[in-house]
Amino acid sequence: MLQVRNATMRFGGLVAVNNASLDVKEGSITGLIGPNGAGKTTLFAVIAGFLKPTEGAISLYGKDITAEQPHKRAVSGIARTFQIVQPFAGLNVHENITVGAYLRHARPSDAVEKAREVAHQVGLEKDLEKSAASLTVAGRKRLELARALATEPKILLLDEVLAGLNPSEIRDIIPVIRSIRDSGVTILMIEHVMQAVMNLCEHVYVLAQGKMIAEGTPAAVCNDPAVIEAYLGKGSAERIARQSAENTGGPNA
Amino acid sequence: MIGRGYLPIILVTLVIALTPLVISSNSFFNFTVLVLIIALAAQGWNLLGGIGGQTSFGHAMFFGIGAYTASILQTHLGVNAWISLVAAIAAGALAGLIVGFLSFRAGLRGSYFALVTLAFAELLRVLANASELTGGAAGLLLKLDPGFANMQFSSRPTFMLLALAFVFVSLVITQKIVNSRFGAHLVAVRENEDAAKALGVDVLTVKLKAISLSGAMTAAAGVLYVQYFLYIDSGIAFGIWISIEALLAPMIGGRGMVLGPLIGAFTLHGLGEVTKSFAGRVPGIDLMVFAVVLIVVIAFASSGILGLIRKLADRFSSKGGA
Numbered sequence: 125m126l127q128v129r130n131a132t133m134r135f136g137g138l139v140a141v142n143n144a145s146l147d148v149k150e151g152s153i154t155g156l157i158g159p160n161g162a163g164k165t166t167l168f169a170v171i172a173g174f175l176k177p178t179e180g181a182i183s184l185y186g187k188d189i190t191a192e193q194p195h196k197r198a199v200s201g202i203a204r205t206f207q208i209v210q211p212f213a214g215l216n217v218h219e220n221i222t223v224g225a226y227l228r229h230a231r232p233s234d235a236v237e238k239a240r241e242v243a244h245q246v247g248l249e250k251d252l253e254k255s256a257a258s259l260t261v262a263g264r265k266r267l268e269l270a271r272a273l274a275t276e277p278k279i280l281l282l283d284e285v286l287a288g289l290n291p292s293e294i295r296d297i298i299p300v301i302r303s304i305r306d307s308g309v310t311i312l313m314i315e316h317v318m319q320a321v322m323n324l325c326e327h328v329y330v331l332a333q334g335k336m337i338a339e340g341t342p343a344a345v346c347n348d349p350a351v352i353e354a355y356l357g358k359g360s361a362e363r364i365a366r367q368s369a370e371n372t373g374g375p376n377a
Numbered sequence: 378m379i380g381r382g383y384l385p386i387i388l389v390t391l392v393i394a395l396t397p398l399v400i401s402s403n404s405f406f407n408f409t410v411l412v413l414i415i416a417l418a419a420q421g422w423n424l425l426g427g428i429g430g431q432t433s434f435g436h437a438m439f440f441g442i443g444a445y446t447a448s449i450l451q452t453h454l455g456v457n458a459w460i461s462l463v464a465a466i467a468a469g470a471l472a473g474l475i476v477g478f479l480s481f482r483a484g485l486r487g488s489y490f491a492l493v494t495l496a497f498a499e500l501l502r503v504l505a506n507a508s509e510l511t512g513g514a515a516g517l518l519l520k521l522d523p524g525f526a527n528m529q530f531s532s533r534p535t536f537m538l539l540a541l542a543f544v545f546v547s548l549v550i551t552q553k554i555v556n557s558r559f560g561a562h563l564v565a566v567r568e569n570e571d572a573a574k575a576l577g578v579d580v581l582t583v584k585l586k587a588i589s590l591s592g593a594m595t596a597a598a599g600v601l602y603v604q605y606f607l608y609i610d611s612g613i614a615f616g617i618w619i620s621i622e623a624l625l626a627p628m629i630g631g632r633g634m635v636l637g638p639l640i641g642a643f644t645l646h647g648l649g650e651v652t653k654s655f656a657g658r659v660p661g662i663d664l665m666v667f668a669v670v671l672i673v674v675i676a677f678a679s680s681g682i683l684g685l686i687r688k689l690a691d692r693f694s695s696k697g698g699a
């Protein structure tokens with residue numbers, strides 16, 4: 125449903141995204157992983173219309189949206205969260221989510237009701253009256269998620285919503301993400317927590333230094349030598365392979 | 378049933394409307410008319426600067442455009458006062474749209490936007506001071522001819538009621554906006570533009586709507602001013618004094634809150650009058666009061682008088698609940 129074709133994003137001399145393509149299947153949870161500074165967040169900004177790619181094209185359901193403004197893309201059904209959370213700090217949780225709900229509900233009472241529903245879905249129902257600024261990290265991440273979800277998107281772009289959460293908070297939020305997909309929303313997620321990627325994603329893309337270096341099932345991608353090298357440095361794939369061979373052969377020798 | 382937020386507006390308006398029954402002093406009505414005119418100008422500022430977060434240092438431009446449009450149409454062209462009023466409000470809205478288009482489309486925010494508005498107001502002041510049309514430095518006099526058709530009232534309480542009616546309408550409009558989708562979008566733009574965009578808010582359009590409504594409201598205040606004093610010159614119309622009044626009243630009363638400008642204007646000028654009556658004719662004493670009140674508010678109640686009241690009420694109710 126969402127296609128990125130040969131996107132390149134240059135900042136002056138720096139090529140943050142270099143000729144990257146990806147394809148998200150409707151109804152899937154697709155992962156986007158890669159080391160820090162690989163260009164993942166930049167690619168999200170390009171998809172959501174916050175950055176105009178130097179080259180390349182974005183299309184949704186086959187329709188080219190490369191020239192569309194961010195708010196138009198939200199109308200088209202793309203919602204994003206921000207890696208660095210961007211709450212409306214002066215508003216409470218309910219008001220924050222309601223801004224999102226207004227996208228498809230012009231009547232205040234409808235939007236307020238929709239926001240309450242979404243808060244329930246992501247587990248913020250007890251915090252509705254709390255100021256957004258007073259939330260914990262986990263709460264803020266849920267709020268990012270809730271606001272985006274309140275726009276009733278076709279595709280949800282999640283930028284490291286699990287970063288900064290402790291293991292039990294991560295365990296709590298994984299089923300929430302899965303339930304969002306089950307309700308019919310396609311998800312593309314940037315994630316460093318590999319446990320979550322393995323657990324949630326059907327298909328994973330790997331970005332390193334702006335280039336798409338691998339794609340496939342989570343398990344296949346994790347064993348891909350190119351991916352291991354991207355994370356751990358040149359020659360590391362070979363070294364690991366040698367070590368594991370020595371380890372398995374070791375005791376018998 | 379009365380919708381959310383309207384009850385305080387009705388109560389405050391009623392209290393002011395009933396003052397002629399118990400007070401007959403002309404100086405009280407002079408005072409109240411000026412405060413109401415300032416409150417109206419300040420409500421325009423509040424819509425854009427308080428609710429929308431786009432701080433203007435130059436709301437005099439809208440005040441002056443309103444005042445001059447009404448005066449010029451009446452003195453030069455003999456247009457009816459009420460029709461001039463409508464034209465002046467439209468001119469204020471148009472001016473807002475133009476300034477907004479020039480500055481917001483160029484991405485100006487924060488102090489850059491504030492300085493551009495100040496520059497526009499100053500530019501207009503200089504032009505009005507030089508132009509034939511505006512009477513140059515001598516200004517424009519409206520012919521004294523009391524009567525409803527001319528929007529002139531020799532009875533001060535009657536004019537106060539007229540000004541109050543304008544303020545009441547501005548309060549209702551503001552409350553309606555606050556309760557609406559547009560209001561939520563405006564607040565979202567104030568709080569975080571990127572987040573607003575991601576949620577489908579057309580930031581530029583929202584800002585343009587806000588600045589034209591704001592310009593229209595403040596222009597109406599300019600019209601009231603000339604209809605009351607029957608005189609305008611460039612220093613009054615486009616002077617920095619009204620830009621400051623329009624900005625201070627909401628800051629003191631409660632920025633972004635519907636009743637903030639009215640409460641702020643009454644507090645500031647009330648304190649000014651009280652000090653004058655004690656300190657006599659020390660020149661500039663009321664300005665010193667403004668300065669002190671502003672410092673106190675910024676230091677101890679950054680969200681203004683209404684913000685402070687709300688905070689205290691919250692603390693009280695949460696203590697009561699615990």
Ligand SMILES: Nc1ncnc2c1ncn2[C@@H]1O[C@H](COP(=O)(O)OP(=O)(O)O)[C@@H](O)[C@H]1O
Nearest residue numbers: 135138140158159160161162163164165166167
């Ligand atoms: N607006 C920008 N201007 C200049 N450089 C940027 C900008 N945004 C990101 N970058 C650079 O682009 C690269 C990719 O960043 P980012 O997309 O945030 O990576 P990731 O999300 O994969 O960690 C980094 O080197 C970053 O410094």
Ligand SMILES: [Mg+2]
Nearest residue numbers: 164165166207
């Ligand atoms: Mg990132």
